[in-house]
Every structure is written in C-alpha cells, then in structure tokens.
Amino acid sequence: MPSMTTSKVSRWDRHGREHVVHVRKSGTRRQLTCDTCGWRKGAQFLPWLKAEEHLAEAHQATIDPTA
Numbered sequence: 001m002p003s004m005t006t007s008k009v010s011r012w013d014r015h016g017r018e019h020v021v022h023v024r025k026s027g028t029r030r031q032l033t034c035d036t037c038g039w040r041k042g043a044q045f046l047p048w049l050k051a052e053e054h055l056a057e058a059h060q061a062t063i064d065p066t067a
C-alpha cells in the first residue's frame with residue numbers, strides 16, 4: 001500500500017526505461033508530477049490511477065516493475 005503522504009508510481013516502457021510520477025499530498029488533494037516530462041495534475045480521488053493513465057498514454061509505460 002502506498003504511503004499516504006508522498007509516494008510514486010513507476011512504470012517501465014517496452015524499451016526498459018523507467019518513468020516515475022510522484023504523488024504528493026496537498027491538503028485534501030494529491031499533486032501528481034511526472035519526472036519524465038514535467039506533467040502536473042491535481043487529483044482528489046484515485047491519484048495513482050491517474051498517474052498510471054498518464055504513464056500509459058504519454059510514455060507507453062505500462063509495465064509494473066513490482067508486479
């Protein structure tokens with residue numbers, strides 16, 4: 001289970017590159033920041049799901065290294 005204060009979602013693309021979206025708690029919301037492209041988004045619900053969506057859509061990174 002991810003930490004409730006700060007966490008990250010990392011996925012690998014098919015070239016073996018790691019892409020990381022950091023999730024930071026900000027009041028009742030979560031702030032998402034992508035290391036690869038600088039993408040930022042606020043999310044109130046399911047921040048990890050939104051991070052996964054970004055990684056898949058923007059970087060074709062869908063491989064979970066922890067799976």
Ligand SMILES: [Zn+2]
Nearest residue numbers: 034036037039
């Ligand atoms: Zn990105």
